[in-house]
Amino acid sequence: MSTELPVFNEQTKEPEEITFKLTKGVKYGNKGNEVEGTFIKLLPPTAKQLKQCVPLKQAFCRAVAYVEDKVSDEKLDNIKDDGVKKKVDGNSIMSAIYMSDVDMYEVFLHAKELFNSNIALMEGEVKMTKPMLEDMSNDDFENMIGEYMANFIVASLLTELN
Amino acid sequence: MGTIALANPSVVINNEPVAIVPNSVKYTEGAGEQIMRAASVGGGSVQQVFSDNIETNFSKFTLSIYPDIQAIEDLRSWKKNANQNVIVLTGKTKDGETLRRTFNQAALLNDYEVNLGSDTTIDIEFSANAAV
Numbered sequence: 001m002s003t004e005l006p007v008f009n010e011q012t013k014e015p016e017e018i019t020f021k022l023t024k025g026v027k028y029g030n031k032g033n034e035v036e037g038t039f040i041k042l043l044p045p046t047a048k049q050l051k052q053c054v055p056l057k058q059a060f061c062r063a064v065a066y067v068e069d070k071v072s073d074e075k076l077d078n079i080k081d082d083g084v085k086k087k088v089d090g091n092s093i094m095s096a097i098y099m100s101d102v103d104m105y106e107v108f109l110h111a112k113e114l115f116n117s118n119i120a121l122m123e124g125e126v127k128m129t130k131p132m133l134e135d136m137s138n139d140d141f142e143n144m145i146g147e148y149m150a151n152f153i154v155a156s157l158l159t160e161l162n
Numbered sequence: 163m164g165t166i167a168l169a170n171p172s173v174v175i176n177n178e179p180v181a182i183v184p185n186s187v188k189y190t191e192g193a194g195e196q197i198m199r200a201a202s203v204g205g206g207s208v209q210q211v212f213s214d215n216i217e218t219n220f221s222k223f224t225l226s227i228y229p230d231i232q233a234i235e236d237l238r239s240w241k242k243n244a245n246q247n248v249i250v251l252t253g254k255t256k257d258g259e260t261l262r263r264t265f266n267q268a269a270l271l272n273d274y275e276v277n278l279g280s281d282t283t284i285d286i287e288f289s290a291n292a293a294v
Binding site for chain 2 (some may be wrong): 129
């Protein structure tokens with residue numbers, strides 16, 4: 001699993017930050033030297049990131065509506081595992097969006113802008129910038145979007161689904 | 163068969179891309195200067211004495227930027243960072259050849275001049291560890 005368990009706020013029980021481990025390191029400059037980062041700390045969005053979060057949440061909702069519309073009840077029942085529905089996580093979210101008619105390129109563009117807006121910190125220290133995001137592998141970037149959506153953007157919707 | 167010169171490199175300073183004046187980037191590898199002297203072995207023959215002056219083993223990185231406000235503020239922050247700046251130069255030609263150089267511990271040693279005008283540029287020079 002590429003994400004550590006989130007850190008929860010004791011009072012509100014909502015995740016305060018998550019640590020996303022990279023499968024392929026990303027080089028970046030820190031304190032005068034170029035080093036390789038192995039994890040990214042992700043912080044929850046604020047109203048400042050509304051412009052980037054809203055389209056991502058909408059993409060997920062459209063994907064869910066599409067899947068419910070296209071997939072038969074019988075097939076939906078088949079996702080039960082030992083009588084318990086599989087937990088919806090980052091991978092499931094990305095798969096659902098891919099399977100829908102949502103424009104994935106737009107999703108990636110919004111996600112890139114989101115991660116470039118002070119909510120992603122390389123090694124918990126250095127703000128992620130466009131060159132650093134562009135150096136990430138496709139898999140890491142995609143998984144990071146899924147985990148961020150699962151833990152922050154659509155968390156309230158997932159509670160209902162789960 | 164001809165080759166294509168690299169004329170459009172990307173410059174990233176402290177993880178942020180920098181908009182540069184085209185054709186203004188220059189750098190030295192930091193290989194330093196060497197001295198070659200002659201030692202006489204008699205009879206008119208000389209022997210080469212080669213030495214490395216490691217005092218000169220630093221890279222220089224020069225570029226020009228336009229005097230917009232963001233660039234001027236960035237320049238000020240690079241100066242304040244002392245020798246804690248990192249410069250990454252990358253370039254790719256149309257035939258697919260790539261170049262990448264990293265300049266660690268880069269510093270603006272001079273008190274740079276900010277030329278404000280409609281057609282002026284700001285010339286800056288970093289000194290850094292030898293390029294890797």
